[in-house]
Amino acid sequence: MSNKDLLGRRNFIKGFGAAAGVAIAAPALAVSEKADGVKWDKEVEVLIIGSGFAGLAAAIEATRKGAKDVHIFEKMSYFGGNSAINGGLFAAPGTPMQKEEGVKDSVETMVADQLASGRGIADEALLRHVAEHAVEALQMTLDAGSEYHPYLQQLGGHSVARTYQTTVSCGAGITQPLLHECRKLGVHTHNRAKFEGFLVGDKGEVVGVKMRDNYHFGEDQPGKVTNIRATRGVIMATGGFAQNVDLRMAQDPTLTSEVGCTNAPGATGEGMYEMFRLGAIPVHLAHIQSGPWASPDEGGFGYVSNYSIYNFPHSMAVNRLTGKRFMNEIADRKTRADAELNCRDEKGNALPPILITSYKDSKKHPNTKKVIKYNVGWKFDSVEELAKHFDVPLAPLKAQITEYNEYVKTGNDKQFGKNMTKAKDKYIEAPFTVVRLWPKVHYCQGGVQVNTNAEVKDSFTGKSIPGLYAAGEVCGGIHGVSRLGSCSIPECMVMGMTAARSMMKA
Numbered sequence: 092m093s094n095k096d097l098l099g100r101r102n103f104i105k106g107f108g109a110a111a112g113v114a115i116a117a118p119a120l121a122v123s124e125k126a127d128g129v130k131w132d133k134e135v136e137v138l139i140i141g142s143g144f145a146g147l148a149a150a151i152e153a154t155r156k157g158a159k160d161v162h163i164f165e166k167m168s169y170f171g172g173n174s175a176i177n178g179g180l181f182a183a184p185g186t187p188m189q190k191e192e193g194v195k196d197s198v199e200t201m202v203a204d205q206l207a208s209g210r211g212i213a214d215e216a217l218l219r220h221v222a223e224h225a226v227e228a229l230q231m232t233l234d235a236g237s238e239y240h241p242y243l244q245q246l247g248g249h250s251v252a253r254t255y256q257t258t259v260s261c262g263a264g265i266t267q268p269l270l271h272e273c274r275k276l277g278v279h280t281h282n283r284a285k286f287e288g289f290l291v292g293d294k295g296e297v298v299g300v301k302m303r304d305n306y307h308f309g310e311d312q313p314g315k316v317t318n319i320r321a322t323r324g325v326i327m328a329t330g331g332f333a334q335n336v337d338l339r340m341a342q343d344p345t346l347t348s349e350v351g352c353t354n355a356p357g358a359t360g361e362g363m364y365e366m367f368r369l370g371a372i373p374v375h376l377a378h379i380q381s382g383p384w385a386s387p388d389e390g391g392f393g394y395v396s397n398y399s400i401y402n403f404p405h406s407m408a409v410n411r412l413t414g415k416r417f418m419n420e421i422a423d424r425k426t427r428a429d430a431e432l433n434c435r436d437e438k439g440n441a442l443p444p445i446l447i448t449s450y451k452d453s454k455k456h457p458n459t460k461k462v463i464k465y466n467v468g469w470k471f472d473s474v475e476e477l478a479k480h481f482d483v484p485l486a487p488l489k490a491q492i493t494e495y496n497e498y499v500k501t502g503n504d505k506q507f508g509k510n511m512t513k514a515k516d517k518y519i520e521a522p523f524t525v526v527r528l529w530p531k532v533h534y535c536q537g538g539v540q541v542n543t544n545a546e547v548k549d550s551f552t553g554k555s556i557p558g559l560y561a562a563g564e565v566c567g568g569i570h571g572v573s574r575l576g577s578c579s580i581p582e583c584m585v586m587g588m589t590a591a592r593s594m595m596k597a
């Protein structure tokens with residue numbers, strides 16, 4: 092298929108403007124200052140903090156819009172943040188692949204799915220803005236050289252299949268081409284450069300930042316702090332805070348350092364907190380999402396997460412105490428994570444449930460071999476063998492498999508109302524592949540409030556803070572209670588592009 096021109100150019104840019112649980116101490120407190128009398132060490136045109144999807148898309152778009160001197164500053168030694176280690180799953184409505192697969196979809200349907208998962212507190216205007224421009228963002232990745240599997244996936248909470256995935260099943264399949272594109276366009280990229288605070292003009296406008304050079308994450312900080320002036324403004328694309336145990340426990344005391352986390356170590360949130368200090372409005376900070384597809388048998392995102400995301404639609408999740416299903420395997424993430432956390436033994440101890448898939452169907456995913464090879468998933472030739480291994484009562488398990496296969500046959504899940512479209516003809520039969528499931532801290536729905544121009548509102552004046560834009564996971568409120576899988580990449584990229592367009596128009 093022609094994966095390369097999703098937009099037919101006609102939509103491009105049109106319509107813009109309408110608007111392992113590492114315990115890390117709280118970041119050193121940064122302080123914003125008045126720029127009055129400050130000695131500037133350097134001057135740049137567009138200053139972007141953070142090198143994930145949001146920062147990279149912002150840099151490319153700013154350049155396309157005419158900026159000549161664009162700089163990305165990244166505190167880590169490597170570029171890409173959470174974006175580089177992510178699953179490479181990218182949702183967009185109205186794509187050519189949907190046409191080929193006969194999937195009917197629209198901006199309205201995608202927004203409706205996200206509003207349902209957001210449980211009444213998502214930001215509809217932002218969701219619509221992102222959905223309307225998602226194909227443009229996908230096109231930006233294709234133009235830069237990203238490659239996607241030639242099939243769509245239907246992730247939990249999505250009413251149709253609308254998710255592309257990079258052929259490397261990883262976000263690096265997007266960040267690497269975008270970084271390469273940035274450099275081709277002359278964007279300056281700086282690593283080991285940590286944002287420490289804003290420099291603010293007389294009218295409260297952001298005119299520059301304080302940046303620490305030669306920063307070494309997690310070590311004493313020998314680097315020098317420089318004052319960098321940004322003539323057009325600053326885009327904050329510093330990501331979420333899931334790795335900052337103090338900050339996440341301040342929102343939800345149950346998210347201790349014992350709870351596994353899928354994020355890159357740099358997701359510590361100081362950029363967000365510095366924007367709050369400036370007056371930005373905090374939204375939904377306590378809504379911290381756990382990924383229901385994670386495994387307790389490996390660190391971080393590992394191999395199992397992508398394996399189970401792919402396999403959930405045609406698999407059965409079973410409580411080991413009862414031998415019965417306990418959830419809709421493709422419900423939204425919060426519904427599933429909560430259901431998994433309820434799987435306990437008689438004493439109330441955690442009893443990670445199992446995901447049972449027919450080996451013949453599971454093996455289509457590239458991670459299946461690795462899951463088995465690294466002993467984070469297992470292959471069984473019979474249900475007896477499987478039941479014995481996981482100490483599951485055999486008779487109820489056998490009955491459950493028979494019952495579930497009836498749902499596959501009729502297309503009607505009488506137990507949990509699962510959408511069985513992608514389970515068609517995929518009966519649960521031996522040999523089986525099985526993984527264990529247990530949620531891990533994954534994504535921060537909360538952050539600073541932005542509008543559809545990616546401007547950051549000042550809680551004191553009620554107006555946008557001049558010279559300041561934010562995009563990506565550092566922003567809050569877009570998704571409400573629970574973000575749907577594969578909806579962060581389009582959000583980060585569209586809002587990064589939006590921030591750049593707003594800045595170039597200001």
Ligand SMILES: Cc1cc2nc3c(=O)[nH]c(=O)nc-3n(C[C@H](O)[C@H](O)[C@H](O)COP(=O)(O)OP(=O)(O)OC[C@H]3O[C@@H](n4cnc5c(N)ncnc54)[C@H](O)[C@@H]3O)c2cc1C
Nearest residue numbers: 141143145166172173174178180286330357563564579580
């Ligand atoms: C393992 C994993 C798998 C995922 N899979 C998917 C998926 O398949 N599809 C999907 O849609 N979403 C997925 N997500 C969510 C998604 O990847 C993130 O929400 C997204 O990458 C955030 O992008 P970002 O640009 O906002 O931030 P990031 O990619 O996290 O980038 C922020 C960057 O800012 C840097 N930074 C932070 N503070 C400072 C500072 N003070 N100074 C300088 N630099 C700073 C960080 O080091 C980091 O590099 C996944 C997340 C994880 C962790």
